[in-house]
Amino acid sequence: MSASTMRAFAPAPCARPRSVSRSTTRRVALAAAADATSAQYLRGRAVADKLVGTSVFLIGIMGTGKSTVGAALAKAMGYKHLDTDELIQGVTKKTPAELFAELGESEFRAIESLILAEVAAYKNCVVSTGGGIVCERTNWMHLHNGVTVRLHGENELLAKRVLADGVEKRPLLASEGGESDDESEQMARVVARIEKLLEARESMYKQADLTVPLGSRDDAGAPVDVVIDRILEALDARVSEDAVQSKLKNEPKDGDITVTDPRGELGPKPNA
């Protein structure tokens, strides 16, 4: 506890009982928050030192907080924060939703891959990625150059968040929210859509070096600060246990790897 917090908690010199004023309560709360923030900052810097510049990529399905947590994590670690969706928007002057509508998903993915290749050139970054970045296998060439941290929460929690944001911001959900005024129906549809996306993507999210859970604090999910503490703790433990600090390992298990011919260009030609 800092000296200022201790002073704030010290009993009043006068013996007469009196209620604590609102400004005192606020000062105490601010001092406590400042202590927590500086503790996180110290921890963040210590983890950053151990990572020796290796970038951190946040992955996970939409609504897990990659953008929100990424910005605060970067601050704690003294890293630069980059957000692939924001960078795409900066370059194209269009939101992901507009790009999906105007060019289609595959063109969006191509742009996303180009942006990822650009950001992967830099060290000392926390990169918040779009939820679908894991789908393009060649993107892993870049993701595996850093430490990948998957944020992982209950589907209901994520659905609640994306519905609060407005589903129109997320083109893969846009058709799931707007057709009904019934909130519980909307919720059920978005949860079902998230489940479906996860089914298709789980084998890729599983490739993450670390998985950080987002529960609980009464089902509303852990606050951002708590998520950052969990990430820092997981990074610290993993880096400490890894003999080679500059590259964390994640051995694939049997059945994890399937190799496909996505464009049908690699096998023998039909009438060759």
Ligand SMILES: Nc1ncnc2c1ncn2[C@@H]1O[C@H](COP(=O)(O)OP(=O)(O)O)[C@@H](O)[C@H]1O
């Ligand atoms: N730990 C958290 N606690 C409460 N709300 C959060 C938390 N993390 C993110 N949010 C909120 O959830 C929504 C989705 O977060 P966002 O960072 O955009 O997720 P993603 O980038 O993974 O899609 C935003 O409205 C954000 O403010």
Ligand SMILES: O=C(O)C1=C[C@@H](OP(=O)(O)O)[C@@H](O)[C@H](O)C1
């Ligand atoms: O899951 C996906 O395929 C997508 C997630 C979005 O990012 P967030 O995960 O930040 O919402 C955004 O990149 C785009 O709408 C596609």
